[in-house]
Amino acid sequence: MVEREHPENAPELFWYRPPAARPKVLIYFHGGGYIAGSPRSHRGLLAALATTTGIAVCAPRYRLAPEHAFPAAQDDAYAAWRHLRRSGFAPGDIALAGDSAGGGLALSLLARLCAESTPPAALAVFSRGPT
Structure with missing residues (x-):
């Protein structure tokens, strides 16, 4: 079951919680070239x-281009991180992951x-290359 959270000062978050989840969290950033995709489009994977x-x-619904110019998606990734930290998660309790453009977001957040x-x-990132 998916839970949605609408934190103040952070993007909408989609939560996938397994039964008896450990007190850790994976922030997953979806792919889509920064112009498409959402936590809903990746729900099976999540x-x-x-x-x-x-x-x-935890999958943030980060802002997409062209309606939201750079660095909107990066700002949303950082805001999601800060929200989890304020919620009580220590850095060592949080992992980052993403595919394609979402992998780029995870990497840029890691650098910051x-x-x-x-x-x-x-951190785990992946992207499908040419076939």
């Missing part, structure tokens, strides 16, 4: 990640967090 890992998956000396526990 649910599978939550079930397989046994931890909650490392510069602030608050890196996450882990």
